[in-house]
Amino acid sequence: MSNTNTTSGLQVGIHNRQIFTIALPIAASMVVPQINFITNNIFLGGVGEQSLAIAGITGVYYLIFAVIGGGLNNGLQSLIARRAGENRPEAIGGLFQQGVRIALGLALMGILITYLIAPTVLRFSLSNEKHVSIALRFLYIRIWGLPFLYIYQMRNALLVGINQSRFLVIGTLAETIINITLDYSLINGHWGLPKMGFDGAAVASVIAEAGGLVVIFAVMRNNGIIRKLQLFKKIPYSTATNKLILQQSAPLILQYALSIVAWEFFYILIEHHGERELAISNAMRNIFGLFGCVTWSLAATSNAMVSNIIGQGLQNRVIELVWKIARLSLGFALIIFIVLNIFPTTLLKVYGQSEDFIKTAIPVVRIVSGALLLQSIATVWLNAVVGTGYTRINLFSESLAIICYCIYVYIVLEKMHLSIRWGWVSEWLYWLVIFIPSFWFMMSGKWKNKRI
Numbered sequence: 001m002s003n004t005n006t007t008s009g010l011q012v013g014i015h016n017r018q019i020f021t022i023a024l025p026i027a028a029s030m031v032v033p034q035i036n037f038i039t040n041n042i043f044l045g046g047v048g049e050q051s052l053a054i055a056g057i058t059g060v061y062y063l064i065f066a067v068i069g070g071g072l073n074n075g076l077q078s079l080i081a082r083r084a085g086e087n088r089p090e091a092i093g094g095l096f097q098q099g100v101r102i103a104l105g106l107a108l109m110g111i112l113i114t115y116l117i118a119p120t121v122l123r124f125s126l127s128n129e130k131h132v133s134i135a136l137r138f139l140y141i142r143i144w145g146l147p148f149l150y151i152y153q154m155r156n157a158l159l160v161g162i163n164q165s166r167f168l169v170i171g172t173l174a175e176t177i178i179n180i181t182l183d184y185s186l187i188n189g190h191w192g193l194p195k196m197g198f199d200g201a202a203v204a205s206v207i208a209e210a211g212g213l214v215v216i217f218a219v220m221r222n223n224g225i226i227r228k229l230q231l232f233k234k235i236p237y238s239t240a241t242n243k244l245i246l247q248q249s250a251p252l253i254l255q256y257a258l259s260i261v262a263w264e265f266f267y268i269l270i271e272h273h274g275e276r277e278l279a280i281s282n283a284m285r286n287i288f289g290l291f292g293c294v295t296w297s298l299a300a301t302s303n304a305m306v307s308n309i310i311g312q313g314l315q316n317r318v319i320e321l322v323w324k325i326a327r328l329s330l331g332f333a334l335i336i337f338i339v340l341n342i343f344p345t346t347l348l349k350v351y352g353q354s355e356d357f358i359k360t361a362i363p364v365v366r367i368v369s370g371a372l373l374l375q376s377i378a379t380v381w382l383n384a385v386v387g388t389g390y391t392r393i394n395l396f397s398e399s400l401a402i403i404c405y406c407i408y409v410y411i412v413l414e415k416m417h418l419s420i421r422w423g424w425v426s427e428w429l430y431w432l433v434i435f436i437p438s439f440w441f442m443m444s445g446k447w448k449n450k451r452i
Contacts, residue, residue, distance in 0.1 A: 014309060014321050019301055019328065026160060026168060027297035058138045061118070061264060065110040065146055067256035072103060073153040074303060075249025078386055080161025081304040085311020089162075089228065096158050098241045102249075103150035114143040131271070134198060141202035148209040155216055160304050164225065171216030179208035251395035252386065262402045269413040270420060277420045280361045283348065284368050284424060291336045292372060298329040299379040306387025315448045318384070322442060326380040333376035340369040363421045371427035378435035385438050388447035393437065401433035 076099040083091045118139060122132045152171070159167050182204030189195025196203065220226050270281045302325045306318055340347065344365040348358045385393050405426050413423045441447070 014305075014314070014317055014324070016324065016328070019298070019305070019325055021166075022160065022304060023294075023297045023301040023328075026156075026300050027294050058135050058142065061135075061139060062142055064257060064260040064264060065143070066149060067260050068106060068110070068253050069103060069146075069150040069153045071253030071256040072099065072106065072150070072245075072249045073157045074300075074383070074386055075252050075391060076154065076245055077157035077161045077300070078303055078307045078389065079245065079248055080157060081307040081387070082311045082389075084162050085308035092158070092162065094238065094241055095245065096154060098238060099154050099157065099245055100151055101237070102242065102245060103154055104147060106253075107147040107150050110146045111143050114139055138198055138202050141199060142205060145206035145209040148206070148213050152209060152213045152216070155213075155220070159220075159225075160300060162225075167216070167219055167223065167225075170219050171212045174215040175208045175212030178211045179204050182207055248389065248391055251391040255391075255395045255398035258402050259398055262405050265406060266409050266413075266423065266426065269409055270423065273413065273417075273420060276357060276360065280357065280364060281420060281424075283361060284364055287340070287347070287365065288368055288372070288427075291340065292375060294332040294336070295329045295372070295376040295379055298325050298332075298376075299383040301325060302380045303383040303387045306384050307389070310388065318388075319442065322381060322384045325384075326377055329376040329380050330373070333373050337369045337373055340365055340372075364424050367421055367424045368427065371424070371431060374428055374431035374435070378431045378438065381438040381442055382434055384442055385447070388442075389450045390441070390447050393441050397434050397437045400437070401430050404433050405430045 076095060079095055080092050083089070083095065119132075119136055122135055123129075155171070156168060183201060185191045185193045186196050186200030186204050187198075188200075194200075217226075267278065267281060271278050302322060305321055305325070309315075309317060309321065344362045345358055348361050348365070382394060382397060385391070385397075408429055409423055409426045412418050412426070413420070
């Protein structure tokens with residue numbers, strides 16, 4: 001296909017309207033889980049600073065497994081988008097079904113690791129035994145949401161890959177309503193439900209993930225997507241399809257897992273500095289996650305659109321597309337940067353903590369806002385590499401960045417005992433190291449002849 005004006009329903013065009021059509025629903029669907037995290041932390045902040053602090057450890061732990069599913073999701077999304085660009089809808093159902101099988105296997109592994117290994121790791125890492133006990137009780141509940149989360153992520157890969165991202169919002173909205181309602185009732189014991197405190201947030205999240213999954217599959221069935229792609233047709237196990245998905249996804253799974261393990265390492269070092277520092281860093285994670293949703297959605301769009309237009313045979317327009325997405329991403333990040341630096345106190349007050357908490361946190365907010373600018377560019381180019389199919393380049397970039405990141409935070413926080421704001425400067429280093437090899441590889445053109 002030689003131009004972008006004659007695309008089929010599964011193929012995309014190279015223009016801003018197409019980018020926004022894909023990216024905005026993805027952004028909305030990403031904002032919702034972040035709102036869930038923040039809602040949890042607002043309610044937990046009311047329970048006490050200790051609960052808010054421990055939520056940082058448990059949140060990042062669960063995020064390790066969540067991003068493993070995200071790696072599988074991104075690899076699968078690239079494959080689905082390539083088949084969509086090739087206008088081969090008959091191949092998409094098999095990819096999706098095989099992806100779900102792999103996801104459920106990974107979820108089982110995550111549950112087993114949590115019950116068998118997490119106690120030893122947390123006791124070795126954390127300095128406060130009470131923190132360990134509370135965190136483990138929470139995780140033993142929270143980890144059961146993993147199968148629902150993974151299948152939910154497979155749905156993301158499918159809808160973005162076939163250019164139907166507008167349906168993402170419905171399931172995530174349902175999940176948010178359920179989560180906020182149950183957070184309020186289970187943490188504090190309202191409406192006749194038991195007062196579960198910190199554990200109530202875990203129960204609320206698991207039920208919300210299951211509820212969101214049911215709603216989105218109902219929407220997909222109602223809109224004929226399941227029938228069109230024959231998603232629940234009895235498709236036999238395919239070794240070739242399984243191998244293809246794992247070839248694309250395994251480097252991404254390892255890449256994302258390593259990045260969050262490094263972040264957990266960072267939080268463990270922060271815990272050594274005290275509960276307040278840990279609570280502030282947990283708030284920063286929420287800010288980074290919430291305000292990074294726009295740039296992450298544009299990054300996911302970069303993955304899907306690059307793969308789709310390569311499937312259309314438009315390799316010569318890939319760099320044009322990536323620059324277009326990167327400029328939009330930086331523009332949104334600049335707006336967020338300005339807002340965060342003008343209204344940091346207003347933002348931090350939602351956690352219901354003391355003036356000292358806010359005063360200590362404001363310099364960290366300014367550092368995080370700067371990191372969001374670097375992230376906005378780096379993550380678009382990183383995900384463009386995913387769209388080409390060269391996911392091993394992503395693993396190389398991530399591994400190099402994590403080595404630099406871990407060395408930096410260990411020296412700054414553990415050896416030099418500097419304040420946490422210097423610890424958060426590590427995000428600047430991380431995103432800079434991510435950007436350089438990704439940008440170089442895309443500009444080199446070495447990806448143009450790869451088939452997936």
